[in-house]
Amino acid sequence: DVKVTQSSRYLVKRTGEKVFLECVQDMDHENMFWYRQDPGLGLRLIYFSYDVKMKEKGDIPEGYSVSREKKERFSLILESASTNQTSMYLCASSLLTSGRYEQYFGPGTRLTVT
Amino acid sequence: AQSVSQHNHHVILSEAASLELGCNYSYGGTVNLFWYVQYPGQHLQLLLKYFSGDPLVKGIKGFEAEFIKSKFSFNLRKPSVQWSDTAEYFCAVIDVSGTYKYIFGTGTRLKVLA
Numbered sequence: 758d759v760k761v762t763q764s765s766r767y768l769v770k771r772t773g774e775k776v777f778l779e780c781v782q783d784m785d786h787e788n789m790f791w792y793r794q795d796p797g798l799g800l801r802l803i804y805f806s807y808d809v810k811m812k813e814k815g816d817i818p819e820g821y822s823v824s825r826e827k828k829e830r831f832s833l834i835l836e837s838a839s840t841n842q843t844s845m846y847l848c849a850s851s852l853l854t855s856g857r858y859e860q861y862f863g864p865g866t867r868l869t870v871t
Numbered sequence: 872a873q874s875v876s877q878h879n880h881h882v883i884l885s886e887a888a889s890l891e892l893g894c895n896y897s898y899g900g901t902v903n904l905f906w907y908v909q910y911p912g913q914h915l916q917l918l919l920k921y922f923s924g925d926p927l928v929k930g931i932k933g934f935e936a937e938f939i940k941s942k943f944s945f946n947l948r949k950p951s952v953q954w955s956d957t958a959e960y961f962c963a964v965i966d967v968s969g970t971y972k973y974i975f976g977t978g979t980r981l982k983v984l985a
């Protein structure tokens with residue numbers, strides 16, 4: 758089974774702090790994704806990466822950056838956390854193979870910024 | 872811009888009732904389509920997918936979906952729901968002829984009454 762793990766299930770940070778969210782997958786997937794999930798808004802893509810050191814902006818990249826130094830690890834960075842970044846953050850991974858694009862999700866990190 | 876619409880935001884059914892959740896997307900290229908489910912307190916997981924061939928696809932737990940290309944639709948169905956189907960359901964589309972970008976719908980919360 759594919760396993761996607763995220764470093765924290767719950768995180769509380771103060772406004773202005775730098776926040777790191779880590780994601781690791783163990784199935785050698787090329788693609789990795791960061792989403793935020795908010796009630797009534799579904800999943801919104803923040804960034805994705807299709808290879809080491811490659812990244813692409815999603816729909817809502819403002820206020821976020823990412824790092825992918827190793828294939829299995831994809832980090833989301835909030836440079837200066839703000840209260841409107843309070844949300845559930847989901848990491849996912851997938852293959853880059855035709856017909857096998859389904860995503861595998863981690864358990865999520867519920868971030869509260871006070 | 873590409874989008875995915877799920878018209879039913881909240882659905883309440885009694886056990887044994889039939890279920891149909893609508894999903895429409897706005898993209899004319901080649902797509903793969905997915906339904907994901909999130910049970911209370913659990914990860915998002917794949918319910919079923921369509922990428923080619925028979926437009927009627929079957930997934931786990933008795934769910935099925937039909938891809939109707941002319942209507943840009945991929946509706947999810949189950950003939951008889953159970954209390955354990957209470958969850959949030961997300962439709963998703965990936966453009967495989969261009970951006971390879973995933974887009975999720977806003978989700979449908981299903982509550983099944985015992």
